[in-house]
Amino acid sequence: MKFFLVFFFAFSTWFVSSQTNLSGLWQGVLMKDGAKELEYTVFFLQLDVQGNNVTGKTREEFYKTDFYTIQRVKGSAESNQLKLQQLTVEKKKVSSKLSVCSMDFQLAYIDSTGYLTGKYVSNTCRGNTGKIVLYRSKARFQEADTVTIGHYWRDRFLTDLKKGRKAPEIQELERKNFQFQPIYFDYDQAEIKPEYYAFLSKMARVVSGHSDLRIRITGHTDADGSDAYNDDLSAKRAKAIQDYFLKCGLESFKVVIDFKGEKLPVGSNQTPEGKQQNRRVDFEFI
Incomplete structure (x- = not known):
């Protein structure tokens, strides 16, 4: 075959x-x-x-x-x-x-x-x-x-x-050992930077390798702009990641998207460095 x-x-x-x-x-x-x-x-x-x-x-x-x-x-x-x-x-x-x-x-x-x-x-x-x-x-x-x-x-x-x-035991090891990292975005943008493609493709392979594994994508922003605008921007960022996963062949039911706008900062919105940390997408297996 x-x-x-x-x-x-x-x-x-x-x-x-x-x-x-x-x-x-x-x-x-x-x-x-x-x-x-x-x-x-x-x-x-x-x-x-x-x-x-x-x-x-x-x-x-x-x-x-x-x-x-x-x-x-x-x-x-x-x-x-x-x-x-x-x-x-x-x-x-x-x-x-x-x-x-x-x-x-x-x-x-x-x-x-x-x-x-x-x-x-x-x-x-x-x-x-x-x-x-x-x-x-x-x-x-x-x-x-x-x-x-x-x-x-x-x-x-x-x-x-x-x-x-891969074989089930290798799939399980990959899932357990997988190290998540945030995907960061430029100011007021929802386009994925090419430097993250390899990491996202690897994540898609891990999720695809398990029939009962899904992934949650959560979009975030910094505090610039209104709450409504940032909610929409964080949703667009999560959707961009979802679209990338689908292009990798991941089934749509395996991908769940969420968005938090500016509500869950991990850095200070008073500094450029902190704002960059907040313009992100996070992941978790579910």
């Missing part, structure tokens, strides 16, 4: 840095070459990495069914890269129309996105090749026949990939 090739085929150059602890549960999708999106299967990978040795299990679930296979895996790890092989089918529930295939995987953890991604080739089913993208999961590996984790997240995950969003 095009979105996968564009966003993830940095896999071909595999940029990895310091060794990351890859033990634990990962979940995502297997994208069989030539298959339609509805045919992509849900995939869980439980890893135990001890030095260069890797053991674990996989659970492949067929989308919107209760069919699955559990297989034992073994492989090696080096510099955030994994080579894995499915060895034994330990458990399965499949229909007569489904083939149970064992795969060899070549995976790499990408620090910048938080994804464990790569390729697979079946060692039992001829012509079965594809791509795999996984993210670190907070769930528990399931051995039961019943699918206890619904597949609702799969479609949202594929949407995240198409939009170039």
